Amino acid sequence: MLDQFMGGGTTLAEAKLLNRNAIGVDINPQSVLIAEANLQFQCETNSKILIRKGSAIDLHFIKDNRIDLICTHPPYANIIKYSQGIDGDISLLEAEDFLIVMKKAAEESYRVLKKGKVCAVMIGDIRKYGKVVPLGFRLMECFLQAGFQNKEIIIKKQHHCRSSSYWRKRSRDFLLLEHEYIFVFQK
Ligand SMILES: C[S@@+](CC[C@H](N)C(=O)[O-])C[C@H]1O[C@@H](n2cnc3c(N)ncnc32)[C@H](O)[C@@H]1O
The missing domain is CATH 3.40.50.150 (Vaccinia Virus protein VP39)
Structure with a gap:
């Protein structure tokens, strides 16, 4: 799945919990840092999460x-x-x-x-x-x-x-x- 206005990465965190591969994009480098930190949690799934700074x-x-x-x-x-x-x-x-x-x-x-x-x-x-x-x-x-x-x-x-x-x-x-x-x- 894709969230191209990712913010702090809430949608990506849900994707990770659901074992979905996900791409998150945000124009703000601060959001990228926050999302990366928020996605650090351990869970039993093995989805691939890609976070990028960029424009929707x-x-x-x-x-x-x-x-x-x-x-x-x-x-x-x-x-x-x-x-x-x-x-x-x-x-x-x-x-x-x-x-x-x-x-x-x-x-x-x-x-x-x-x-x-x-x-x-x-x-x-x-x-x-x-x-x-x-x-x-x-x-x-x-x-x-x-x-x-x-x-x-x-x-x-x-x-x-x-x-x-x-x-x-x-x-x-x-x-x-x-x-x-x-x-x-x-x-
Ligand atoms: C409503 S917030 C998203 C909140 C997100 N759902 C969350 O849970 O944190 C909108 C986001 O869009 C980002 N944004 C603004 N312009 C953008 C653009 N051109 N491309 C990508 N992201 C952009 C802002 O930096 C902000 O993080």
């Missing part, structure tokens, strides 16, 4: 139609910035620029995945100046335009959101965003 829009080291499963979790545009200026870090981009780059990431996902296999992507919506930005469905469009089909749309309730208690105590004229999507695309 350039997976040149993976040939076409090679991957059995993609399971990934990109940034939600610049809601959380994962670095302070790393070139190519899409967590530094406003929504529209983020979506342009994610279209390329979707095309690269389509290229490396085997036909008939699935690509699961977790993403949430964001709010800008009090107005909701439907980042989830905009991202879904990127993957559909890249050639994928929608297999499932899963709504994941978010518990213990950091900002919820802050906003609950204040008067506001908008609903809280307390869900994320897991889009399951099929090639």
Whole structure:
């Protein structure tokens, strides 16, 4: 399996426990170090785990139609910035620029995945100046335009959101965003 927005390597750790071979990619060298440390645990499986620093829009080291499963979790545009200026870090981009780059990431996902296999992507919506930005469905469009089909749309309730208690105590004229999507695309 492939997680091209690997972060600390949670998905890779699950892959290791499930005896799946896995590739993790992240633009941030700090994430690479953290993931490498997190993957050091011993278990009875003997899967191969490859961790690389790189960009989700350039997976040149993976040939076409090679991957059995993609399971990934990109940034939600610049809601959380994962670095302070790393070139190519899409967590530094406003929504529209983020979506342009994610279209390329979707095309690269389509290229490396085997036909008939699935690509699961977790993403949430964001709010800008009090107005909701439907980042989830905009991202879904990127993957559909890249050639994928929608297999499932899963709504994941978010518990213990950091900002919820802050906003609950204040008067506001908008609903809280307390869900994320897991889009399951099929090639
Ligand atoms: C939401 S986090 C992933 C969290 C991960 N699921 C975990 O369990 O730790 C998104 C990751 O995308 C990375 N990222 C940002 N731009 C990237 C790019 N162009 N290519 C690859 N990774 C990128 C960030 O460095 C961050 O680690």
